[in-house]
Amino acid sequence: MRPLDADDPARIGEYRLLGVLGAGGMGRVYLGRNAGGRTVAVKVIRPDLVGDNEFRVRFGREVAAARRVGGKFTAPVLDADVHANPPWLATGYVAGFSLTEAVETYGPFTENSLLVLAHGLAEALLAVHGAGLVHRDLKPSNVLLALDGPKVIDFGIARAIEDSRLTTTGKVIGSPGFMCPEQVTGATFGPAGDVFALGGVLVFAATGQGPFGVGEMVQLLWRVVYEEPHLEGVPERLRPLVAACLTKDPAARPTPERLLAELTDIGLPARGGWLPGPALEEVSRRAVELLDLDSGPFDVPHSLAAPATETARTADTLVRPGTGPNARTVTSAPGTEPRNVTPRSWWQGAPDPGPQAGFPPAYGHGPQDDSGRPHDAHQPAVAAPAPSRRPTRRRTALIAAAVVVCLAVALGAFAITTYVNRTPAEPNATATDAPSEPGAELPGAYVGEWQGVAKDTLGTYDIVLTLQAGVIGDQVGSSSNTGRVAGLTCGRTETLTAVESDKITLTAQLAADSGLCNDEGATSELTVQPDGSLSYRTRGVLGDMVGSLTRTP
Structure with a gap:
């Protein structure tokens, strides 16, 4: 541009x-x-x-x-x-x-x-x-x-x-x-x-x-x-x-x-x-630049900035992706x-970019x-910090959104690689290695229909979970998580894979109509709380998705 x-x-x-x-x-x-x-x-x-x-x-x-x-x-x-x-x-x-x-x-x-x-x-x-x-x-x-x-x-x-x-x-x-x-x-x-x-x-x-x-x-x-x-x-x-x-x-x-x-x-x-890691990073970078174009320059924490070798730009330089000293040339008739x-x-x-439910949507289509x-062949570089001034409410919101996207760009490769390289049977980082007894049943306190909200670093999700009686190895229910920003719903069937004294573990298989999701093999941990609700944890876009579920009347 x-x-x-x-x-x-x-x-x-x-x-x-x-x-x-x-x-x-x-x-x-x-x-x-x-x-x-x-x-x-x-x-x-x-x-x-x-x-x-x-x-x-x-x-x-x-x-x-x-x-x-x-x-x-x-x-x-x-x-x-x-x-x-x-x-x-x-x-x-x-x-x-x-x-x-x-x-x-x-x-x-x-x-x-x-x-x-x-x-x-x-x-x-x-x-x-x-x-x-x-x-x-x-x-x-x-x-x-x-x-x-x-x-x-x-x-x-x-x-x-x-x-x-x-x-x-x-x-x-x-x-x-x-x-x-x-x-x-x-x-x-x-x-x-x-x-x-x-x-x-x-x-x-x-x-x-x-x-x-x-x-x-x-x-x-x-x-x-x-x-x-x-x-x-x-x-x-x-x-x-x-x-x-x-x-x-x-x-x-x-x-x-x-x-x-x-x-x-x-x-x-x-x-x-759908998108590979580098493409996902590029989309996130352009979202930050779009925010910067509207709001003016803002401070981005140094620890969140991408390495200089990847984004070597100055505040007054416009760089087209695919140009510069290291770019490949593609000729066209x-x-x-x-x-x-x-x-x-x-x-x-x-x-692989990992699960994408809940990612902030692109800013429309043009x-x-x-x-x-x-049409976006030239994109503005992220501007250098401006002299300190009192930010407006809108500017503050834009800065917050930009920092979230920067965080995704800076940490995405690590988080994405970690999630994608997990085997389907691997539990979340907080899961214990204690084996369950063969034939252990799903405790009755977990049976029923549940709904609630969970969050990870990037988004908020509406969770719906239905569980029925069964033993380890049985498909005991289904769940869905819907990102409130992107609106993408990932439907899953849930298999009981562990029963412990204080929690159960479910392993997901994606539903047939959830082709853009990456929940296949994801594990969920649930614990009954003193008030009868369930604490809920599963993997998210960036970090674990954690929340609370209550029984549906």
């Missing part, structure tokens, strides 16, 4: 602009914030694309449909003014990074990550198509990575511009390596075109290149229409599904509903997490997404420019 220029507006609608995120074929993208503190990405359409009132009618219709799009894997359109000069729209902004940048930086995805990505993209297309829209420009830079899965952005714009009678500037709406044959030839473009692009995005995530390689625009468009895609490097279990998406005949491609059904047949993603990524899996040598470069 770069500062505003003299010719940039200070405000658009109700949004105070904080900087320029990028500019591309459709217009310029700003980072903005309203009076209530909500951060958004504001896309201003290029004046030469607007044309007459017919464009505004089309654009208004597309934006109205986009605002009806729901689902957890799409970026909601929050605001728009189709009658402004020029028109603009705003979506929530995520302080994360795009699929393009992730693959450039960390290498191709593993099969587990590809499954999470495929599920999320299929769900996103289901939501977009359900609102009567077609994306028309699904590509890696229009997929943002968040803690709870991928987010698709920039739907509801391309069609209005592509239909404009003034698109005679030579601008191609869409990225050549990810366009479908009917889009290239000018045939009718429908939802099946988005499915073709989805297949291309999965190939890019799996291999570091698009399905038709690299080359000049004309070469890529020819390959899209007449050549078969290159699927080497796509995991075998996913290859038939990806090949079906990339079929030349639109009628032969699977629908998003069919994609989800086939992905379910393949199997839910492995429950080892004109009009294409970045390619030629070193084929190093982004989980090789990187710790559009980016159409040049193939992520």
